[in-house]
Amino acid sequence: MKFLNAEPFRIKVIEPIKKSTRPEREEWIKKADFNVFRLEAEQVYIDMITDSGTSAMSSNQWAGVMKGDESYAGSKSFYNLRNSVQDIMGFPYMQPTHQGRAADFIMSQLYAKKGGYILGNLHFDSFKGHAEIAGSIPVDLIIEEGRTANSNPHPFKGNMDIKKLQNFIKQHGSENIPLIIITITSNGNGGQPVSINNIRMVSVIAKANKIPLMIDAARFAENCYFIKMREEGYEDKTIKEIALELFSYADGCVMSSKKDGLVNIGGFICTRHEELFPAINQLAIINEGFVTYGGMSGRDLEALAIGLYEGVEEDYLEYRINQVAYLGEQLAKKGVPIILPTGGHGVYVDAQKFYPNIPQSEFPGQAMVVELFKTGGVRGVELGSCAFSKKNPETGKIIFPDLELVRLTVSRRVYTNRHMDVVVNALADVFERRNEMKGLKLIYEGPIISLRHFTAKFEPIS
Numbered sequence: 001m002k003f004l005n006a007e008p009f010r011i012k013v014i015e016p017i018k019k020s021t022r023p024e025r026e027e028w029i030k031k032a033d034f035n036v037f038r039l040e041a042e043q044v045y046i047d048m049i050t051d052s053g054t055s056a057m058s059s060n061q062w063a064g065v066m067k068g069d070e071s072y073a074g075s076k077s078f079y080n081l082r083n084s085v086q087d088i089m090g091f092p093y094m095q096p097t098h099q100g101r102a103a104d105f106i107m108s109q110l111y112a113k114k115g116g117y118i119l120g121n122l123h124f125d126s127f128k129g130h131a132e133i134a135g136s137i138p139v140d141l142i143i144e145e146g147r148t149a150n151s152n153p154h155p156f157k158g159n160m161d162i163k164k165l166q167n168f169i170k171q172h173g174s175e176n177i178p179l180i181i182i183t184i185t186s187n188g189n190g191g192q193p194v195s196i197n198n199i200r201m202v203s204v205i206a207k208a209n210k211i212p213l214m215i216d217a218a219r220f221a222e223n224c225y226f227i228k229m230r231e232e233g234y235e236d237k238t239i240k241e242i243a244l245e246l247f248s249y250a251d252g253c254v255m256s257s258k259k260d261g262l263v264n265i266g267g268f269i270c271t272r273h274e275e276l277f278p279a280i281n282q283l284a285i286i287n288e289g290f291v292t293y294g295g296m297s298g299r300d301l302e303a304l305a306i307g308l309y310e311g312v313e314e315d316y317l318e319y320r321i322n323q324v325a326y327l328g329e330q331l332a333k334k335g336v337p338i339i340l341p342t343g344g345h346g347v348y349v350d351a352q353k354f355y356p357n358i359p360q361s362e363f364p365g366q367a368m369v370v371e372l373f374k375t376g377g378v379r380g381v382e383l384g385s386c387a388f389s390k391k392n393p394e395t396g397k398i399i400f401p402d403l404e405l406v407r408l409t410v411s412r413r414v415y416t417n418r419h420m421d422v423v424v425n426a427l428a429d430v431f432e433r434r435n436e437m438k439g440l441k442l443i444y445e446g447p448i449i450s451l452r453h454f455t456a457k458f459e460p461i462s
């Protein structure tokens with residue numbers, strides 16, 4: 001075992017990526033108004049903008065694509081997917097959707113009610129938006145250790161704060177809380193895991209108060225691997241055993257297949273409750289498509305049915321989590337300030353510590369993303385003063401977020417550790433030149449501030 005620590009796959013098909021020169025990249029980023037979302041993907045050497053829908057599929061999945069049954073009603077690929085979900089997650093009822101956010105929408109229609117509080121560890125944007133439209137108030141109750149950029153060593157920074165949960169229910173009454181959602185891993189703070197013990201405790205409280213508990217399962221396999229590595233009593237269990245136990249505590253789940261499903265599109269919603277399934281089916285019919293395809297093609301259903309099994313393979317998860325940890329360790333060795341421990345799907349750099357001289361009004365995170373692209377052709381993403389600022393509705397004054405981060409997300413089965421070395425060396429070079437660096441000026445934003453990062457335009461401050 002000791003020697004067998006490289007990637008648990010070999011490469012059968014390759015996709016060429018282009019190397020470029022610094023002058024070329026300087027021109028491209030200028031044309032893109034200093035916003036990496038405006039670049040053409042071909043101009044990027046190593047793309048770390050997201051881990052969503054960017055996975056490489058296996059030879060078995062591609063074989064499944066050929067076998068995909070494109071029947072409108074009763075597709076064999078639907079039954080194959082349902083079997084995988086029942087086997088791995090244990091939920092009897094599964095409705096496919098075109099993406100995770102469509103499953104979020106159905107969940108909001110089932111549970112969100114006007115004026116109700118929906119409690120979570122850290123809610124993900126797509127559910128939050130749907131819940132708010134339905135008139136609910138999403139509340140984040142993550143533990144304190146999960147809130148700060150502080151590199152404290154807590155092994156499960158995605159955990160829900162049990163005391164806060166109990167107090168909230170006592171204070172507001174369980175009748176005003178239509179739903180609890182636990183997101184695994186916690187995407188909002190860097191893919192930090194939730195312990196199975198925490199999920200069990202939340203479940204006990206939810207049951208005692210007759211509040212349904214749903215899991216946002218986008219990265220459930222990565223979460224289960226962390227449980228196996230870090231939680232007492234789980235070291236000898238298989239990932240599948242852990243997943244089955246974990247989901248047994250919940251009433252259902254929503255899934256974005258674009259993450260741990262190891263496919264490029266798709267999602268689903270599951271429930272244990274037969275009586276809820278007709279409403280789920282009908283919401284799918286009007287928004288997604290007929291019950292047995294839900295906005296997905298038969299080939300995509302088939303690839304997902306296979307991908308779910310590959311996603312819970314331990315050799316794969318060991319490679320996956322260790323690649324992210326490797327990136328973090330190498331960056332930390334070079335002195336780059338990152339959030340520790342690293343989570344499941346990427347490394348988060350503390351841009352405020354990186355550029356203490358650039359104020360948030362001059363977008364230090366965005367400045368780092370731009371300079372990293374110029375230096376190494378690497379595309380990261382800012383999660384700071386551009387993405388997360390708010391406006392005071394009365395004064396119009398900008399309220400900056402507490403954290404100024406840059407996320408380097410690692411796609412699944414796509415890059416080797418040699419690519420990670422390029423990222424490390426490029427960012428270390430940017431870090432060495434940090435004192436010369438200036439910020440950026442925002443010259444255009446769309447009408448909705450919470451979405452402005454996707455289309456914003458910048459100019460360098462000289």
Ligand SMILES: *Cc1c(COP(=O)(O)O)cnc(C)c1O
Nearest residue numbers: 099100101124126187218256258
């Ligand atoms: C990506 C994601 C979603 C939304 O899924 P899409 O497939 O992108 O629509 C929901 N929840 C979490 C935690 C996610 O990471």
